[in-house]
Structures are given as C-alpha cells and as structure tokens.
Amino acid sequence: MSARSETESKGPIGIFDSGLGGLTVFHAIRARLPQYDYCYLGDTARTPYGSRSFDIIYRYTLQGVRALFAQGCPLVILACNTASAKALRSIQQKDLPRHFPGRRVLGVIRPSVELVGRLSQSRKVGLFATAGTVRSESYALEFRRLYPDLTLHQEACPMWVPLVENNETGTVAAEFLVRRHVDALMDRDPDIDTIILACTHYPLLLPLIRLYVPGNVQIVNQGPPVAERLEDYLLRHPEMERQCLKNSRRRFLTTGTAEEFESLAAAFFPEPLNAEQIELG
Numbered sequence: 001m002s003a004r005s006e007t008e009s010k011g012p013i014g015i016f017d018s019g020l021g022g023l024t025v026f027h028a029i030r031a032r033l034p035q036y037d038y039c040y041l042g043d044t045a046r047t048p049y050g051s052r053s054f055d056i057i058y059r060y061t062l063q064g065v066r067a068l069f070a071q072g073c074p075l076v077i078l079a080c081n082t083a084s085a086k087a088l089r090s091i092q093q094k095d096l097p098r099h100f101p102g103r104r105v106l107g108v109i110r111p112s113v114e115l116v117g118r119l120s121q122s123r124k125v126g127l128f129a130t131a132g133t134v135r136s137e138s139y140a141l142e143f144r145r146l147y148p149d150l151t152l153h154q155e156a157c158p159m160w161v162p163l164v165e166n167n168e169t170g171t172v173a174a175e176f177l178v179r180r181h182v183d184a185l186m187d188r189d190p191d192i193d194t195i196i197l198a199c200t201h202y203p204l205l206l207p208l209i210r211l212y213v214p215g216n217v218q219i220v221n222q223g224p225p226v227a228e229r230l231e232d233y234l235l236r237h238p239e240m241e242r243q244c245l246k247n248s249r250r251r252f253l254t255t256g257t258a259e260e261f262e263s264l265a266a267a268f269f270p271e272p273l274n275a276e277q278i279e280l281g
C-alpha cells in the first residue's frame with residue numbers, strides 16, 4: 001500500500017498493552033474522548049513484559065502494533081510503560097518511516113513527564129515502575145531533556161504487577177510490599193513532592209500507596225494526562241484526526257482466551273466487554 005492511499009483510510013484508534021493493565025489508560029482515554037472508535041489489544045498470552053529483554057519487548061510490541069495497523073488503526077497508543085520505554089523509539093524511528101509512513105505510534109512516558117514537570121515544586125520526583133522500565137532509563141532521559149532542573153528517583157517494584165494480577169491487593173503481603181517500596185523511595189529523598197505511577201497496574205494499588213506516602217506528596221495516575229495529550233495531539237494533527245472513526249465503538253482483542261480476558265478485565269475496566277482472540281506473529 002502506498003503512503004498516500006494509507007493516509008486516506010479510516011479506522012479506530014489502537015491501544016496496545018502487554019495485557020489487561022492498559023485498560024486503566026484506555027478507560028481515561030474513552031472518558032475524555034468518547035466519540036472515537038477504539039481497538040484495544042492486550043498481549044495477555046505473553047504478559048508480563050516487565051522483566052523481559054529489550055529485544056523481546058521490541059519484537060512483541062511491533063507485532064502488536066502491526067496487528068492494530070492491520071485492523072485499520074491510523075494511530076496506536078502504547079498504554080504499556082514497558083513497551084513505551086523499550087520499543088517506542090525504535091518503532092517511531094525505524095519501522096514507521098520504512099513500512100508505515102502514514103501511521104503514528106505514541107507512548108505514555110512523555111505526557112506523564114510533562115505533567116509531573118509542571119506539578120513539582122521541590123523539583124524532586126519519584127517513580128514506581130517495572131524493572132524493565134526503570135532499567136531502560138527512558139523516564140530519566142525524558143526528564144533530562146524536558147526538565148533538567150529536576151531530580152528523578154526511580155524504584156522498581158517487581159512484585160506489584162503479580163499482586164494486582166492475582167487479585168491480592170487487599171492482603172497483608174500487598175501491604176508489606178507496597179510499604180517496603182514506598183519507604184525505600186521516600187528514604188532516598190524526603191523532599192520528593194510528586195510520584196508517578198509508571199505502570200498500568202499501579203492505579204489498582206493506589207489506596208494502599210496513598211496510605212504510606214506522606215500526605216503532601218502528589219501521586220500521578222497516567223490515564224488522565226495521556227488522554228489529555230491525545231486530545232491535544234488530535235487537535236494539532238487534523239490530518240490524523242480525520243482518519244479516526246467516530247462512532248463510539250470499541251473492540252477488545254487478546255492473544256489469550258477471550259473468556260479469561262473478559263473475566264479479569266472487570267478489575268481494570270468498569271464496563272462489561274466482549275473480547276476476541278487473535279494470534280500475533
């Protein structure tokens with residue numbers, strides 16, 4: 001397909017995640033921009049991505065993005081922090097220009113960094129994320145580029161995703177593991193005044209995190225800033241906006257079984273939904 005005919009087709013906005021957690025971001029996007037059609041793809045068969053290598057995350061994410069392009073999506077949001085951290089730049093710089101010149105892929109890191117940079121007074125910021133996101137240094141790089149005056153302290157929380165996925169957020173184990181990482185982060189710099197929840201699953205731990213984080217510290221949930229930046233992007237790029245269908249429809253695709261996706265989605269997305277299984281490769 002030529003670049004020209006590609007830019008003329010219309011389709012839903014794609015949302016890609018390693019699994020179900022991206023539904024927290026999708027929920028905020030749909031609340032802010034309900035008029036658009038969306039196609040959500042969760043790679044639930046291969047989740048979690050958080051501890052995987054750069055090469056694997058890049059390969060899986062590219063497969064997901066290609067599948068969403070095949071569904072007609074002109075624009076794909078990587079709701080997953082790990083994918084945004086480890087695959088977005090390569091896809092934007094290498095794969096899109098070469099194979100999909102008319103399509104766009106956006107991530108969750110920049111909108112979160114922009115908001116936190118505006119909010120923090122002390123210029124000391126904390127971040128909770130998967131080990132993969134922390135190791136990638138993507139947030140640190142983005143902060144250095146946009147707000148070099150700001151100091152970022154990162155805390156990898158490898159057990160938080162399994163806690164959420166196993167519905168263990170109300171347990172003593174969850175209290176222990178949340179408190180341990182909150183204390184470790186705040187011990188590093190008690191002047192931290194803003195913390196980013198840089199993982200799709202962490203909003204589900206927010207009540208616990210709030211319990212242990214000092215009351216004066218602001219906690220940033222990524223859904224709303226990502227939705228706000230998407231709205232702004234569509235306003236600034238009418239050529240992309242024109243290609244997004246507006247019938248308020250939504251589809252959910254999963255690489256795992258549809259039944260599992262539908263039953264587990266309830267924790268992340270407060271509406272009943274139907275999922276369809278697809279294969280990536």
Ligand code: DGL
Nearest residue numbers: 018048049050081082200
């Ligand atoms: N979606 C991932 C993220 O936001 C968390 C789950 C995973 O490790 O795949 O980093």
